[in-house]
Amino acid sequence: MFEWLSEITGNQILAAFISAIVPVAFIVPFVIFAVWLERKVSAHMQDRLGPMRVGWHGWLQTIADFFKLIQKEDIVATATDKRFFNLAPYLVFVGSYAVYAALPFSSKYIGSNTDLGLFYIIAVSGLVVAGILMAGWSSQNKYSLYGALRSAAQIVSYEIPTALVILAMVMFTGTLNLAKLSDMQTSSFWNWYIFGGPDWGLSKFLVIPFMLVAFLLFYISSLAEVNRTPFDMPEAESELVAGYHTEYSGMKFAMFFLSEYGNMFAVSAVVSVLFFGGYQSPFGYIGNLIGASWMVPFEQVFWFASKGIFFVFVQMWLRWTLPRVRVDQLMTICWKYLIPYAFVNLIIIGLISLI
Amino acid sequence: MKNPQEIFEILSAQFPDANIQIDASLPVEPIISVNPLKINVISKFLAENNEMLFDSLMNLSGVDDANGTKTKDEDGNDVINGGTLSVYYHLHATKLNHKITLKVSAPRENPEVESVENIWKTANWHEREAFDMLGIKFLNHPDLRRILMPYDWEAGYPLRKDYKNPEFYQGMKVTY
């Protein structure tokens, strides 16, 4: 898309700017939708209704909350370290926004078509840790400090199973480039990597159970990366009041929320690209069927978004069902269970990919 | 399973100099009264003796007997002089299933009672509450300070019959 835009406008900088803005144009409506979805999902699971008055079944509720948060007083306590206190939310947002640069929304649009896509995603999502630590420390509040330290330990530990699963996928597929990964899973859902990949043969069928295990390991680690229940110790309301964002109010608080939901979608999108075909449709494109091939990229965006939203929905479902895991149990799960399983999985998939 | 009269006889045989008396005249339960400075040894006996085995202190309450003389001081407030403050102990044996009520009375001007905290740990907070509300000092209590009122409440002990609320507490008006 960058090349097409720079042809049209004749100015490379303008084209780069426009193609970098597209994810924001996606994130903001997505967050509005996701917050509404979370409130409705939680309400219906708890046998109540959720927001019903602001718009049809409350879909304008998030916009109303956004207006409320903007006009709130920005309280900054005098004892805080002002530079870092103000900088932290934006750093967290940058960490989750930068992941969108490597996500393939469709075959025609990808922010940056690097051959290092997956590696870049893991690296840059670690920036969130720095932001959270800054937020916790500069708040000068013991509760925030606890939340921030727990969060840092959690995110850093759970990067490892994530990386191990990605390593297994790379061995099997042979590429780190997300656009190429999506491209390889063409034509129908049985070519998706969760079902073994597009190359038919013995390895495809042997690897299916291990792909399932890899998917589960990756999904659980990604839940911990985004601080969602059952791993939401850092923002455990009942113990730490609100964890690392206790002292934030108004727009900065909204920034934390924006980055949390952005992160949720980013991680769900990576899951769907790795295992479920990315932007590919499960059974072919309507555009191709009726001969209007210009429609195909838009259909691909639709499939990409709906797969991502489905996994976000599953994350919300888990949040409202399961209780919270304690900090040391969280670490035990990571180091004593997920990492050994991921290693064994890696070895087995590596062996199978030699076939 | 013993009734209070039998327990009274065993106790007065065991501790002849502790001034033990029983009062069974009023409803509902008979009360054994004891010297306040001997309550610790008596409680130890009651808790450990094989025929008694009172292992559970159900309740410990301080009472202002209001049996002194009432006078009026210079502000026109009632003041009680003389008389006693009492502490009632309700004991229960879970294995032998009998109950007993003990009472100690201490003079109002300097109420001192031995603490039974080392025998039944329940007494820790109950005695702090009796101290807080009535001013009864418990000797050998590990941590005797106020529990329900603020720690720096200077205006006296609220459950005494001649207690008057102060005008101000830390700049806030108390009475309305």
Next chain:
Amino acid sequence: MALKTEELVLNMGPQHPSTHGVLRLELELEGEVVTNVKPHLGYLHRCFEKHCEAMTYPQVIPYTDRMDYLASMYNNFGYVVGVEKLLGIQVPERVEYIRVIMGELQRIASHLVALGTYGLDIGAFTPFLYCFIDREKILNLFEITCGARLLYNYMWVGGLSHDIHPDFVRLTKEFIPYFRPHIKELNDLLTYNKIFIERTVNIGVLPIDTAINYGASGPVLRGSGMKWDLRKNDPYSIYDRFDFDIPTGKNGDCWDRYYVRVLEMEQSLRIIEQAIDQIPDGDVQSAIPKRIKPPKGTVYSRVENPKGELGYFIISDGSTSPFRVKVRAPSFVNLSVIGEMCKGHLVADVVAILGSIDIVLGEVDR
């Protein structure tokens, strides 16, 4: 060279989402491990005992409601049983049966709040709302009887304030089969959930001897393994006519205390089932004396509150208002054990332990 570390003092202050009221816990921490817990009380002290000395005996009853506001029927029950012992009057059979039914319904309602908020403390948000749906049905039953949903002023000395509504028996009989499957649903959702079990088993273990010495009662004592229930061991009212079991735990940890409460709800349903068929006819207000002036004397009466042993020590000096009323509140005594139970656990466990003791600050501070 050793790293110098200091103890951190963390205040789970009076305003905190999970201290069940205004309670201040001062935690001394080394890293995340708790070395000492010091509770500070008194934030909700309303001088109940001083008020009683200025009221007449019937006027005290609305004040007793407000101590343990989640189990008001039982607060009334304890007080009127004590005063009736002093007066030496016997209430009609109908009154006894209705009191037992109301008390057991109140026990179920109070345990539902305890279980729901305990799930909330552990992080499971949904069982809280499911418990409250069932509690609403019970509050409806109370509302048609005496008009109030939370603070009833229902049991008076010598009788009741209102007779039961004509539909009450039918609605209660419909409630019982409605509620039984919901206990099973709660078990599937929370009790046997692996994460919940990891959070609560072997946390806050309380041995039996410590429990008795500290005066613990109710589910806290039964969770440690002692089969002790005042309805059977020291019967009051007509509880000796009904057939029910006393559930106990094995370990004395948080999961046992929680599970004892779940099982107690089932036993309360059994009592209600037996009692609702046997209510005799009569007049609920026939034995209420015109003027309550007990003779001089003292009485200590205790009942089995949902939270534990609730005791009223009433001293009468022969006039129409009590000379001294001392309330032995179960939450006050159960809370004193928290220092013993929390040593060596993490901060998150303190919340779990506090939730399993199930305190109500109105009772702790009176």
